[in-house]
Amino acid sequence: MLDTRTLGRRAGSMREISRTIVAESRIGLDLIAIEQGTDVELDLRLEAVSEGVLVTGSVRADVVGECSRCLEPFDDRIDLRLTELFAYPDSTTEQTTEEDEIYRVVDDHIDLEPVVIDVVGLELPLQPLCSPDCLGLCAECGVRLAIAGSGHSHEILDPRWAGLAEKISAEPADTELVDQEVKEN
Known part of the structure; x- marks a missing residue:
C-alpha cells in the first residue's frame, strides 16, 4: 500500500x-x-x-x-x-x-x-524456454536433444510395413534360397 x-x-x-x-x-x-x-x-x-x-x-x-x-x-x-x-x-x-x-x-x-x-x-510467456534455441526432448526416447548430440536418431518403421519387416528379418535363410533359385532360372 x-x-x-x-x-x-x-x-x-x-x-x-x-x-x-x-x-x-x-x-x-x-x-x-x-x-x-x-x-x-x-x-x-x-x-x-x-x-x-x-x-x-x-x-x-x-x-x-x-x-x-x-x-x-x-x-x-x-x-x-x-x-x-x-x-x-x-x-x-x-x-x-x-x-x-x-x-x-x-x-x-x-x-x-x-x-x-x-x-x-x-x-510472462505462456510457454517459457530455458534458452531461445532449446531443442526440447526426443519424441521417441525422451532424452534432452541438447545433450544427445547431433547423431541422435531412431529407426522408425511405418506400422503398415511392420508385418513385412518382421517376416523378412525372421527368415534370413529363406531369402538366400530365393536368391539361389533366381540365379538358377
Missing part, C-alpha cells in the same frame, strides 16, 4: 518512490513465476492528475520456471514497465467505469499488489 497524502491532489504534483517488497505469494503462471519470498524491486513515479494518481515505473524480480520444451528448471530476471491510473473517489473516471475496470484510490492509499500481479501475468 502506498500513501498518497504527501502527494496531494494538485494536478502535476509528483513523487518518486524506490522500494523493495517481498512477494507474499507466488505471482505468475503455471510454468514460470516469481516465487513466494522473492524480492520485488519497484521504481515508481506517482503523479497527481485531475482524475486520480497516475503510477508509472518498473517492476524487477527474479523468476523461476520450467522449460516448456525440455522440462528443465531455469532462473531468469524480469524487468517490466508499469503504467496505471488509480481513480479518485467521486471522480468522473470512477463514476463512469465498472468496479473491476480500473483501480481506485481508497482512503488516500493505493494497493499495488493487484497491479503487479496483472502486469506479471500478462508479460
Whole structure:
C-alpha cells in the first residue's frame, strides 16, 4: 500500500518512490513465476492528475520456471514497465467505469499488489524456454536433444510395413534360397 497524502491532489504534483517488497505469494503462471519470498524491486513515479494518481515505473524480480520444451528448471530476471491510473473517489473516471475496470484510490492509499500481479501475468510467456534455441526432448526416447548430440536418431518403421519387416528379418535363410533359385532360372 502506498500513501498518497504527501502527494496531494494538485494536478502535476509528483513523487518518486524506490522500494523493495517481498512477494507474499507466488505471482505468475503455471510454468514460470516469481516465487513466494522473492524480492520485488519497484521504481515508481506517482503523479497527481485531475482524475486520480497516475503510477508509472518498473517492476524487477527474479523468476523461476520450467522449460516448456525440455522440462528443465531455469532462473531468469524480469524487468517490466508499469503504467496505471488509480481513480479518485467521486471522480468522473470512477463514476463512469465498472468496479473491476480500473483501480481506485481508497482512503488516500493505493494497493499495488493487484497491479503487479496483472502486469506479471500478462508479460510472462505462456510457454517459457530455458534458452531461445532449446531443442526440447526426443519424441521417441525422451532424452534432452541438447545433450544427445547431433547423431541422435531412431529407426522408425511405418506400422503398415511392420508385418513385412518382421517376416523378412525372421527368415534370413529363406531369402538366400530365393536368391539361389533366381540365379538358377
